[in-house]
Amino acid sequence: MLLGTLIYGFVNSIILALVALGFSLTFGISGVANFAYGALYILAGFLSWLLFNSVGLPYILAAPFSVLLTAIAGALMYRFVLLRIRGMVLSEVIATFGIGLSTLELFKYLGFIGFEYTLPVFIDYSIDIGQVTIDMQRIFIVVIGIALAVFLWFFTHYTKTGLRFRGIAQDERTALSLGINSDRVGTLSVSFGAAYAAIAAIVILPLGTITVDHGYEVLINALAVCIVGGLGSTGGVVIASFLLGYAQTFTATYIESHWVMVVPLVAILAILVIKPSGLYGEQKELEERI
Template structure:
């Protein structure tokens, strides 16, 4: 029972970490390797706003999310747009931005376990005989709400439909007046906000450390590679597979195998089924 409950919680955590990455890649074919850095940055900005500026907690979170979204959009608008279409350069550029943010924060004094965000609600509850703290329940609820909101957004709003069209066939979308660069900016903004949301609900479980940036990036990449790059359903399924695999190894082998599981999942996927569970990279084009 413990495995089931903590498996679900861990899986939803992975969904949260990966959602932004997969959205950006799905819409713009842009691997945002600064994803993990944006995660840490959102958490740190919230901490600063609460502890240095003195805003209250919910307002700080909102401001930090907006700022994270703007930073993501600016990253595309000023830097990534110049290397758009050069796959290797896109990775190098976004990873370099990520490194600059993460190592900049480290240099700026973000180290050790002294930076923490408070839980939304303190305490814990017993669920089917397993003790779970409220923050972990909030993680699951937030994950569900986020996926639902995202679904409503892409199928109910004009901008969302534009993103969906762009994700499926860029050129066909262009001929309908959907602008590729504009959608890329929007997807980067939304993807960054999603990284921020993940940070805000997950960081109260521990402390804000720069290493989380790398860990989140690896988890996001693992989930997206296993699920098939750019596939949202695939990412969610993959998050659950990796999530449960991690909890099982943690139970029977040791906690430090978590990251090994994620990396092994990438390797196994690349060997067995390079396009991932729901990938469309290798799909045969219809011939007429």
């Protein structure tokens, strides 16, 4: 029983990390809190469902194609909306939240409710660890989650674009003075975040059904992990994912499963009271503007 809780808690933690990585990545680089994140996640889910079921693409193509389309959607959102309100944090939040809200509600309006939309699992097989049975999809999620985190680290440390990302993240003015196109890096950062959301969606959604409401849940989970871990801190995201992941799993096992959704909300409130910048976040000092 405890072993099962520990294993499923681990999987749940990785799921949270996967969901939050993209949000954290975008915020860490360009300072944009992308409140359309949950909508992008659901968009990727429905896109791959449509490409697979309506267009008839093999799933091995439908999945990566929907990641690409979601990344493009993120880039367009930055280019045509966020770029105009760059630096005005409140406007950015309202704009992304508005886009997210209207995307999700559009899905509802178009009739993407009621029917059980599901994505296929990659390998329909399960294995036993001790007395605990775990399906391959969950193992796959763990593998992908770790792979994406490792990839992100290598990307930001060893590639040209990655180094530019870090430059912009650390000091945008310096980056500009060294010839980095901050608009392009900003576009890429939102696009990358969207792609991460899409990959998360494609590996996680086969565990359940795709619903519009799930988009809000994903956003809340991503926010909770990032706020607890410290906005923009990848290490913080990992730690917070495990804290929240295990908290949720233990809540489900020992209290009651419908209390699970309260965990991220309580965590947000608690961290805001105890350490508002999050576990690993730094409260940035007010900088001089000129």
